[in-house]
Amino acid sequence: MPPRRATAPRWSASERGATALIALDWGTSSLRAFRLDDDGAVLERRETDRGILSVRNGNFAAVLLEVAGDWLRHDREPLLASGMIGSRQGWIEAPYVACPASIDQIAASLVPLPADAGVRGWIVPGVNCRRAGGEPDVMRGEETQILGVLGELPADVRSLCLPGTHSKWASLSDGRITEFSTWMTGEVFAVLAQHSILARTIEGNVFDAAAFDAGVARGREPLLRELFALRARGLFAEVAPQAAHSFLSGLLIGTECAAAGTAVGRVALVGSRRLTGLYARALEKFGVDTIVLTEDAAARGLYNLATRARRNEQ
Amino acid sequence: MPPRRATAPRWSASERGATALIALDWGTSSLRAFRLDDDGAVLERRETDRGILSVRNGNFAAVLLEVAGDWLRHDREPLLASGMIGSRQGWIEAPYVACPASIDQIAASLVPLPADAGVRGWIVPGVNCRRAGGEPDVMRGEETQILGVLGELPADVRSLCLPGTHSKWASLSDGRITEFSTWMTGEVFAVLAQHSILARTIEGNVFDAAAFDAGVARGREPLLRELFALRARGLFAEVAPQAAHSFLSGLLIGTECAAAGTAVGRVALVGSRRLTGLYARALEKFGVDTIVLTEDAAARGLYNLATRARRNEQ
Numbered sequence: 001m002p003p004r005r006a007t008a009p010r011w012s013a014s015e016r017g018a019t020a021l022i023a024l025d026w027g028t029s030s031l032r033a034f035r036l037d038d039d040g041a042v043l044e045r046r047e048t049d050r051g052i053l054s055v056r057n058g059n060f061a062a063v064l065l066e067v068a069g070d071w072l073r074h075d076r077e078p079l080l081a082s083g084m085i086g087s088r089q090g091w092i093e094a095p096y097v098a099c100p101a102s103i104d105q106i107a108a109s110l111v112p113l114p115a116d117a118g119v120r121g122w123i124v125p126g127v128n129c130r131r132a133g134g135e136p137d138v139m140r141g142e143e144t145q146i147l148g149v150l151g152e153l154p155a156d157v158r159s160l161c162l163p164g165t166h167s168k169w170a171s172l173s174d175g176r177i178t179e180f181s182t183w184m185t186g187e188v189f190a191v192l193a194q195h196s197i198l199a200r201t202i203e204g205n206v207f208d209a210a211a212f213d214a215g216v217a218r219g220r221e222p223l224l225r226e227l228f229a230l231r232a233r234g235l236f237a238e239v240a241p242q243a244a245h246s247f248l249s250g251l252l253i254g255t256e257c258a259a260a261g262t263a264v265g266r267v268a269l270v271g272s273r274r275l276t277g278l279y280a281r282a283l284e285k286f287g288v289d290t291i292v293l294t295e296d297a298a299a300r301g302l303y304n305l306a307t308r309a310r311r312n313e314q
Numbered sequence: 315m316p317p318r319r320a321t322a323p324r325w326s327a328s329e330r331g332a333t334a335l336i337a338l339d340w341g342t343s344s345l346r347a348f349r350l351d352d353d354g355a356v357l358e359r360r361e362t363d364r365g366i367l368s369v370r371n372g373n374f375a376a377v378l379l380e381v382a383g384d385w386l387r388h389d390r391e392p393l394l395a396s397g398m399i400g401s402r403q404g405w406i407e408a409p410y411v412a413c414p415a416s417i418d419q420i421a422a423s424l425v426p427l428p429a430d431a432g433v434r435g436w437i438v439p440g441v442n443c444r445r446a447g448g449e450p451d452v453m454r455g456e457e458t459q460i461l462g463v464l465g466e467l468p469a470d471v472r473s474l475c476l477p478g479t480h481s482k483w484a485s486l487s488d489g490r491i492t493e494f495s496t497w498m499t500g501e502v503f504a505v506l507a508q509h510s511i512l513a514r515t516i517e518g519n520v521f522d523a524a525a526f527d528a529g530v531a532r533g534r535e536p537l538l539r540e541l542f543a544l545r546a547r548g549l550f551a552e553v554a555p556q557a558a559h560s561f562l563s564g565l566l567i568g569t570e571c572a573a574a575g576t577a578v579g580r581v582a583l584v585g586s587r588r589l590t591g592l593y594a595r596a597l598e599k600f601g602v603d604t605i606v607l608t609e610d611a612a613a614r615g616l617y618n619l620a621t622r623a624r625r626n627e628q
Binding site for chain 1: 447449450451452478490495497498499501502505506508509510511535536537539540541542543545546547549550554566569570573574610
């Protein structure tokens with residue numbers, strides 16, 4: 001807790017360090033829970049593998065109690081959850097808000113938890129769009145992370161990249177998410193490294209910067225060809241088995257960045273320190289400037305949404 | 315057997331229908347065996363799943379006897395085998411011939427089977443190249459198929475495509491394989507359809523021409539993005555689960571053809587009727603003319619190599 005709180009408590013209705021919001025980033029494979037104070041500061045955080053795929057028989061309430069039951073003891077702290085928890089496979093489906101989507105529209109579309117949940121909680125809707133090319137796209141959770149960093153973006157940054165299993169690239173205008181695209185980079189990496197012939201080329205997963213960069217450098221070439229070329233480089237000992245994991249990572253991230261990162265200006269990277277670092281490194285090779293925002297974007301987005309929803313209610 | 319043989323036997327040293335060559339197309343997952351007469355006509359053919367991955371403890375001789383032992387009873391018919399049987403994991407390693415590679419160079423580089431094999435046989439070397447971009451590439455088996463169709467190619471065709479798990483695109487000049495590239499299309503299709511989130515979008519594998527064409531039409535777009543777009547189309551019921559297999563197939567084949575099939579003129583497609591048909595359909599969408607050659611290219615290539623090797627010996 002920051003020292004200023006100890007000397008100048010700002011709480012009126014409740015004790016110092018009181019919970020003002022329980023924020024959940026509840027995805028497919030993980031559940032991250034945050035206890036926030038009235039200013040949005042993170043008082044406590046918990047990271048678990050209780051993603052929605054791990055929840056049996058729709059028993060989300062039980063998992064919530066297991067992970068954050070002690071935070072809920074006063075039964076008055078509101079709870080806000082984003083991510084796949086609002087999908088058809090989640091607790092309750094929260095219909096998508098269509099692009100262009102503003103924080104006001106998203107805040108106005110929160111879906112309350114069922115009455116029998118035993119918690120005063122809401123779920124954040126996902127966002128969908130239809131790109132100029134005609135294809136639909138969807139996000140659940142990333143919209144909340146975007147709302148978490150909106151206030152920190154320099155004025156010239158209108159593009160965000162959220163790397164991950166399914167990376168998102170979003171365009172902003174006037175504080176709205178105007179369009180976005182999803183890239184299956186992380187998942188393609190995982191299935192190829194594990195299930196394709198490239199598994200025989202790869203040994204271990206220690207990061208090798210030179211191999212990563214060599215992979216990135218092939219990012220403008222046709223991916224389906226470059227994948228086999230990595231196999232051939234392995235056969236001719238031009239990429240060591242210990243370097244192949246990083247080469248494949250660089251090739252896939254480079255392929256995404258070369259296509260998605262051009263003509264979008266400076267890009268804000270939002271996500272884990274490790275992944276945003278790799279993307280910043282790849283984008284730099286293609287001459288794209290980045291700023292990296294790694295701190296609790298989901299928790300801050302949930303706080304911003306709760307604040308906005310409360311204000312809208314008044 | 316063609317009727318002309320019944321009325322006009324052309325055999326001197328041996329009986330009608332005598333075996334002049336046993337030709338093996340021995341790959342990773344299958345072994346196709348052909349009994350050829352002195353003119354290269356296929357007298358008999360056998361298709362098995364005894365690819366080199368199915369052979370335990372290097373016991374290739376036993377598998378050969380199991381599959382074609384009755385053909386070998388005279389112990390004088392020569393045997394020629396191409397494919398992964400000549401790799402490090404095969405019977406005996408046949409070092410690559412470098413591009414530009416001619417039939418004479420390949421015929422001069424046949425590797426005899428070990429003395430204890432009990433068969434008078436040779437293995438065809440693979441071919442390797444280093445492309446203008448600097449990457450190495452390799453083929454084993456496809457060089458033999460190419461040598462099998464060389465004589466049938468119209469003079470204006472200098473590009474071949476051999477679709478498969480790892481598709482090959484080869485350039486020809488003066489009867490030599492000058493350069494080639496490998497595309498991991500078939501394998502990427504298989505691992506994504508089985509192991510990625512797209513498995514949930516796909517139901518069955520009945521061919522749907524409209525869905526295949528719709529996938530091909532996205533072949534110039536970034537693949538990593540289009541893969542997730544298929545998932546999103548599925549979520550919004552814009553691609554039916556029963557059509558998603560064909561859409562994904564079209565997307566991947568279209569991505570390969572859009573990149574590899576441009577600026578190479580008319581393309582000869584060599585391979586199975588099903589795959590060459592799909593590739594011809596995709597290439598047509600990108601304005602590329604094709605001719606399709608599906609008949610026993612490997613057997614014919616092995617025959618051509620044996621003939622050339624015998625002539626060179628004389």
